[in-house]
Amino acid sequence: MDADTDFSVIEKAGMALGHAPSGLLLPGIDRNTEREAVRLCARDYLEHHVFFNDDRFHNHLNHHLLAVFSMGGSAKRLQEIFDGNRTMQRPTMPMHQTDINAANFTEYLTKEEHYPDY
Numbered sequence: 001m002d003a004d005t006d007f008s009v010i011e012k013a014g015m016a017l018g019h020a021p022s023g024l025l026l027p028g029i030d031r032n033t034e035r036e037a038v039r040l041c042a043r044d045y046l047e048h049h050v051f052f053n054d055d056r057f058h059n060h061l062n063h064h065l066l067a068v069f070s071m072g073g074s075a076k077r078l079q080e081i082f083d084g085n086r087t088m089q090r091p092t093m094p095m096h097q098t099d100i101n102a103a104n105f106t107e108y109l110t111k112e113e114h115y116p117d118y
Contacts, residue, residue, distance in 0.1 A: 064081055092116060
């Protein structure tokens with residue numbers, strides 16, 4: 001299935017958007033656009049590293065997508081934003097078999113390679 005039409009990433013990432021009070025909904029925000037925002041945020045989570053470069057500049061693509069969505073941006077515009085950011089993103093790193101828990105989590109906090117393990 002084409003990544004630009006695959007909504008199964010939402011379930012894989014375990015994502016969902018909460019519901020804003022109806023008084024905060026702007027024109028353009030509909031179920032289709034909401035679903036597209038969640039799908040693209042899920043893809044960012046599954047496909048891209050938290051840092052978009054080796055200088056540890058953070059990937060803010062989800063923030064950009066959600067800001068445009070909340071202001072009534074269309075599903076097409078959300079896809080354009082995702083596509084425009086794709087080339088600058090680093091791929092996500094693989095998870096380790098490390099059991100990170102309350103007793104040892106500080107040991108791994110500064111180790112970038114363990115970011116996916118959280």
